[in-house]
Amino acid sequence: MASQNLRTPGPTPLPPGVREALARDMIAHRGSEFAAILRDCTEGLQWAFQTKHDMITLTTSGTGGLESAIANTLSPGQRLLLASMGYFGERVGKIARAYGVDVVQLDFEYGRAVDPQAVYDRLQAEPDIETVFVTHNETSTGVLNPLPEIARAVRQVRPEALLLVDGISSIGSVPIEPEVLGCDVVVAGSQKGWMIPPGLSFVAVSRYAWERQEKATLPRFYFDWLQARRAAEEGGTPWTPALSLFFGLQVALRLMREEGLQQLFKRHQRLARFTREGLVDLGLKLLADPRYASPTVTTAYVPDGLQAKQLLKALEERHGVVLAGGQGKLSGQIIRVGHMGWVQQDDLAAVLRALQVELQRARTPSTAATR
Amino acid sequence: MASQNLRTPGPTPLPPGVREALARDMIAHRGSEFAAILRDCTEGLQWAFQTKHDMITLTTSGTGGLESAIANTLSPGQRLLLASMGYFGERVGKIARAYGVDVVQLDFEYGRAVDPQAVYDRLQAEPDIETVFVTHNETSTGVLNPLPEIARAVRQVRPEALLLVDGISSIGSVPIEPEVLGCDVVVAGSQKGWMIPPGLSFVAVSRYAWERQEKATLPRFYFDWLQARRAAEEGGTPWTPALSLFFGLQVALRLMREEGLQQLFKRHQRLARFTREGLVDLGLKLLADPRYASPTVTTAYVPDGLQAKQLLKALEERHGVVLAGGQGKLSGQIIRVGHMGWVQQDDLAAVLRALQVELQRARTPSTAATR
Numbered sequence: 220m221a222s223q224n225l226r227t228p229g230p231t232p233l234p235p236g237v238r239e240a241l242a243r244d245m246i247a248h249r250g251s252e253f254a255a256i257l258r259d260c261t262e263g264l265q266w267a268f269q270t271k272h273d274m275i276t277l278t279t280s281g282t283g284g285l286e287s288a289i290a291n292t293l294s295p296g297q298r299l300l301l302a303s304m305g306y307f308g309e310r311v312g313k314i315a316r317a318y319g320v321d322v323v324q325l326d327f328e329y330g331r332a333v334d335p336q337a338v339y340d341r342l343q344a345e346p347d348i349e350t351v352f353v354t355h356n357e358t359s360t361g362v363l364n365p366l367p368e369i370a371r372a373v374r375q376v377r378p379e380a381l382l383l384v385d386g387i388s389s390i391g392s393v394p395i396e397p398e399v400l401g402c403d404v405v406v407a408g409s410q411k412g413w414m415i416p417p418g419l420s421f422v423a424v425s426r427y428a429w430e431r432q433e434k435a436t437l438p439r440f441y442f443d444w445l446q447a448r449r450a451a452e453e454g455g456t457p458w459t460p461a462l463s464l465f466f467g468l469q470v471a472l473r474l475m476r477e478e479g480l481q482q483l484f485k486r487h488q489r490l491a492r493f494t495r496e497g498l499v500d501l502g503l504k505l506l507a508d509p510r511y512a513s514p515t516v517t518t519a520y521v522p523d524g525l526q527a528k529q530l531l532k533a534l535e536e537r538h539g540v541v542l543a544g545g546q547g548k549l550s551g552q553i554i555r556v557g558h559m560g561w562v563q564q565d566d567l568a569a570v571l572r573a574l575q576v577e578l579q580r581a582r583t584p585s586t587a588a589t590r
Numbered sequence: 591m592a593s594q595n596l597r598t599p600g601p602t603p604l605p606p607g608v609r610e611a612l613a614r615d616m617i618a619h620r621g622s623e624f625a626a627i628l629r630d631c632t633e634g635l636q637w638a639f640q641t642k643h644d645m646i647t648l649t650t651s652g653t654g655g656l657e658s659a660i661a662n663t664l665s666p667g668q669r670l671l672l673a674s675m676g677y678f679g680e681r682v683g684k685i686a687r688a689y690g691v692d693v694v695q696l697d698f699e700y701g702r703a704v705d706p707q708a709v710y711d712r713l714q715a716e717p718d719i720e721t722v723f724v725t726h727n728e729t730s731t732g733v734l735n736p737l738p739e740i741a742r743a744v745r746q747v748r749p750e751a752l753l754l755v756d757g758i759s760s761i762g763s764v765p766i767e768p769e770v771l772g773c774d775v776v777v778a779g780s781q782k783g784w785m786i787p788p789g790l791s792f793v794a795v796s797r798y799a800w801e802r803q804e805k806a807t808l809p810r811f812y813f814d815w816l817q818a819r820r821a822a823e824e825g826g827t828p829w830t831p832a833l834s835l836f837f838g839l840q841v842a843l844r845l846m847r848e849e850g851l852q853q854l855f856k857r858h859q860r861l862a863r864f865t866r867e868g869l870v871d872l873g874l875k876l877l878a879d880p881r882y883a884s885p886t887v888t889t890a891y892v893p894d895g896l897q898a899k900q901l902l903k904a905l906e907e908r909h910g911v912v913l914a915g916g917q918g919k920l921s922g923q924i925i926r927v928g929h930m931g932w933v934q935q936d937d938l939a940a941v942l943r944a945l946q947v948e949l950q951r952a953r954t955p956s957t958a959a960t961r
Contacts, residue, residue, distance in 0.1 A: 223617070230616035230833060241834055242613035245601035245787060246594070247912050278651050278789055282829040283812040318809040410830055416616060418649055418789050418832030438689040438809060441654040458653040459781055461789030462601060463612055463834060541618050 223535075224569050227543040228358050228388055228516035228557035230410040230417055233467070234474060237415055240466040248462060254454030256465050261451070263472030264421050267480065268390055268405060270397045272423040275447045278461040281387040281408030284420025286314050287442035288383045288404045292428060293350060294436040295319040300341060300351045302333040302369065306359035306547040307385060311352055318437050323348060329549060330518075332511035333364045339372040342380070350381045355405075356389035359546045361507045361518035361555065363393065370400040381431050387411060390421075391475070392487045392515050392559045403428040412487070412515065412559040414474065415467040487514040490558045490567055497571040498556070501578060506553055515559035518545075520552060525581050527551045533580070538573035594906075595940050598914040599729050599759055599887035599928035601781040601788055604838070605845060608786055611837040619833060625825030627836050632822070634843030635792050638851065639761055639776060641768040643794040646818045649832040652758040652779030655791025657685050658813035659754045659775045663799060664721060665807040666690040671712060671722045673704040673740065677730035677918040678756060682723055689808050694719060700920060701889075703882035704735045710743040713751070721752045726776075727760035730917045732878040732889035732926065734764065741771040752802050758782060761792075762846070763858045763886045763930045774799040783858070783886065783930040785845065786838040858885040861929045861938055868942040869927070872949060877924055886930035889916075891923060896952050898922045904951070909944035 225232050233241070246252050257276070264274045277284055289311070293299060299320050301312050304327035315322045325341055327333050333353060342348060351373050356363045366384070373380055383404045386395060390405060392412035397405050403425040410417035424432075424444055432444055440446075446457040475483060491514045495505060498519045506518040521527045527544050531554065534540040545553040558567055596603050604612070617623050628647070635645045648655055660682070664670060670691050672683050675698035686693045696712055698704050704724060713719055722744050727734045737755070744751055754775045757766060761776060763783035768776050774796040781788035795803075795815055803815055811817075817828040846854060862885045866876060874890040876883070892898045898915050902925065905911040916924040929938055 222615070225616055225618065227618050227620075229830065230619060233615050238613040238615065242609040244593070244604050244609065245596055245781070247596065247598050247914070248601060248788070249598075249914070250906075250912070278649075279654070279812065280649050280829040280831070283650070283654075286812045314811045317811045317814075408830070410616070416832060416834040417619070417830040418835065440685045440688040441650065441657045442812075443688075458651040459600065459779070459788040460651070461787060461832060461835070463787040464789065464832070535621075541621070543618070543620070 223539045223541050224566055225541045226557050226566065226570050227541055228555055228559065229408065231414060231557060231560035231562070233416065234414055234471070234561050236470045236474065237467045240470040241416070241463050243463065243466045245462060248459055249455055251454070253462070256469055257451065257454065257456070260465060260468050260472060263476065267472070267475060268397065268423050269395060270423050272397055272425045273448060275422045275424060275444055277420045277422065277442065277447065278418065278458065279420050280417055281406065281420050282310065283442060284406040284408060284422050285311055285385055287422060287439070287444065288406055289315050289318055289320065290437045290439040290442055291432045291444045292381055292383065292404065292435050293318070293320050294434070296321055297350065298323055298345070298348045300325065300338070300345070300348045302338055302351070302353045303327065304331055304333055304360065304362060304364070305329055305354065305357035307357055308354045309547065311385065329360050330362065330506040331508050332362050333369055335365060335368040335372040338369055339376055342373065342376040349377065349379065350383065352383045354385040355395065356386070356393060356513050356515055358388040358516055359549060361513040361516045362511045363389065363513045365511065366395065367400055370402060374401050381428060388515050388559065392483065394484055397423055397425065409464060409468065413468065414471040414560040415464055418461045418464045419468065487559060490562060490564060491515070491517060493564055494556055494558055494567050497567065501571065501575055515557065517556045517558065518553045521554060522578065527554060530554065530577060533577045534573050538576070540570050540573040542570070594910045594912050595937055596912045597928050597937065597941050598912060599926055599930065600779065602785060602928060602931035602933070604787065605785055605842070605932050607841045607845065608838045611841040612787070612834050614834065614837045616833060619830055620826055622825070624833070627840055628822065628825065628827070631836060631839050631843060634847065638843065638846060639768065639794050640766060641794050643768055643796045644819060646793045646795060646815055648791045648793065648813065648818065649789065649829065650791050651788055652777065652791050653681065654813060655777040655779065655793050656682055656756055658793060658810070658815065659777055660686050660689055660691065661808045661810035661813055662803045662815045663752055663754065663775065663806050664689070664691050665805070667692055668721065669694055669716070669719045671696065671709070671716070671719045673709055673722070673724045674698065675702055675704055675731065675733060676700055676725065676728035678728055679725045680918065682756065700731050701733065701877040702879050703733050704740055706736060706739040706743040709740055710747055713744065713747040720748070720750065721754065723754045725756040726766065727757070727764065727884050727886055729759040729887055730920065732884040732887045733882050734760065734884045736882065737766065738771055741773060745772050752799060759886050759930065763854065765855050768794055768796065780835060780839065784839065785842040785931040786835055789832045789835045790839065858930060861933060861935060862886070862888060864935055865927055865929050865938050868938065872942065872946055886928065888927045888929065889924045892925060893949065898925060901925065901948060901952070904948045905944050909947070911941050911944040913941070
């Protein structure tokens with residue numbers, strides 16, 4: 220089988236150096252070698268997150284990282300303002316409710332960004348809300364929220380509020396500067412812009428978040444940040460870490476540093492524009508509000524008369540191009556093109572060429588009939 | 591640097607085929623290829639667990655698997671009888687208490703096994719205990735509990751009790767037969783006998799455990815078994831899985847099948863005996879009660895006048911032999927030799943030779959002085 224052109228919004232393809240690192244044999248996770256790797260990765264992550272906040276790496280998918288953000292900062296019955304505009308925002312609501320948090324959910328239409336004014340108004344109307352959650356980049360819709368404006372709205376109404384951010388499909392590919400914006404907790408996931416496989420989640424924790432953590436009484440053990448911080452001070456993790464992924468992460472962070480953070484941000488912006496323009500040229504209608512189109516994932520409606528599932532299947536089987544479909548209520552309605560991590564314009568040009576062929580084929584009835 | 595002889599009780603060395611699989615590029619985790627891998631792994635795990643119970647694979651270290659066993663079967667304030675004889679038994683107590691479970695902890699001396707009669711007596715004295723937790727193999731002391739006798743004691747007093755088992759350092763290397771013994775939940779960890787890196791936890795769940803899961807109200811989301819079961823029915827996992835580790839697991843299970851389960855159990859028994867005898871021949875005193883010595887990890891006291899830390903350092907630096915030290919109250923007192931997974935007699939003979947050299951060196955004052 221020819222190599223795939225994997226363009227889902229995570230997992231993303233692995234550079235050869237990362238793959239080599241993944242194949243390394245095991246080492247002891249309590250030794251000095253792992254301590255050095257953990258230190259190196261932590262510094263690299265802080266560089267990519269553009270933060271001096273404490274950095275915690277958990278052996279879990281991104282969802283576990285999000286759960287840690289809830290379980291470490293809230294207590295049963297406490298209120299959480301959740302600004303949601305997609306499938307992954309809704310998932311945070313489910314996590315928080317599962318833990319008995321009183322979720323005040325502010326829903327925005329799929330494809331639209333969170334309106335900072337609505338956040339402002341809601342906080343003003345609800346004086347007892349002290350915690351706000353917002354998705355930075357919604358992977359299900361391809362929308363990048365105007366985080367600076369949202370954060371400013373939060374700070375204006377409730378300066379002391381804790382601001383939690385899902386940065387799973389943004390951080391590493393999109394600038395954030397947690398201290399500048401006043402983001403207290405920022406969660407990322409390894410299978411996105413980091414060019415390594417799924418299985419690690421990175422969480423930046425501000426000093427103020429640590430103060431809240433002390434008071435927060437939701438149950439937590441595996442995801443307890445304090446245990447992670449104490450273990451890190453001794454050069455390790457509280458529970459056996461996914462060593463292979465750390466080996467890969469160390470190499471990937473080196474590659475990211477070689478490219479340079481600003482270059483990396485620019486590349487993602489440029490490739491996103493290239494993808495959007497290409498899809499529009501093919502006659503596809505984009506889902507995301509163009510003012511907030513994501514630098515890491517682009518979504519487009521499946522043209523009338525076509526089945527998303529069949530289109531995705533044809534792209535994979537005939538062209539080796541792997542895209543993602545819609546999630547939740549967008550299931551069957553859209554396709555999603557990931558352009559984060561290890562990706563260049565050629566990869567996306569190939570996606571567009573394959574799409575062109577398949578859209579044309581679908582529009583030719585006789586060809587369609589012989590499928 | 592020469593290749594290490596890694597003999598910690600997890601992580602364990604990786605066979606070349608597993609390392610090759612770990613280096614595979616990413617695939618979509620919602621596609622048919624991953625569905626086939628998940629199905630294959632699940633069947634292989636059921637074979638190694640010797641069970642027809644549902645099998646759930648979580649992207650987490652073993653501790654997360656244990657947390658899932660607590661969070662999916664208990665409700666706040668419910669009582670749990672915990673039979674503990676080491677560091678990892680105690681960890682389960684900490685997890686359960688963090689979740690507000692009323693833990694009745696039955697402690698046995700480090701190095702001794704759980705006494706089935708004591709479990710019997712305690713259950714008889716406490717009629718409201720409906721859940722029992724026991725460690726199969728205590729990694730911190732090298733003791734394999736007499737699980738059949740313990741399970742029988744539980745069933746005699748309280749046939750309807752739920753029996754939860756930490757099989758992290760036993761399953762795959764030691765027989766268990768959950769249905770025969772009446773074990774409802776059995777948790778394993780990927781970095782032990784499975785010959786793959788840390789990052790996955792395998793959980794066998796009986797029908798009765800599912801009934802309890804429905805009623806159990808402890809908060810859970812990432813570790814929720816029901817979400818895992820539903821996703822598995824669709825050929826996936828609820829959250830992005832650690833794909834590389836699944837690639838490795840598939841290969842490792844194939845290697846295990848080629849060896850055969852009974853052969854694999856026998857090899858672990860044989861190598862454990864070889865290690866124990868070798869350590870005794872070197873004049874070391876073993877920690878574990880010989881009647882319950884573990885097939886996967888052997889523990890020995892550090893001789894008087896020697897520092898555990900220095901001995902371990904010398905073994906690593908001069909011989910490339912990596913062993914583990916003691917945990918919790920055994921810290922500094924013992925060394926632990928892992929002999930599970932991808933290990934042959936030669937590997938352990940090399941450990942013994944290195945130990946012999948270092949013990950001799952330590953006993954020769956002039957050499958010690960020049961260190």
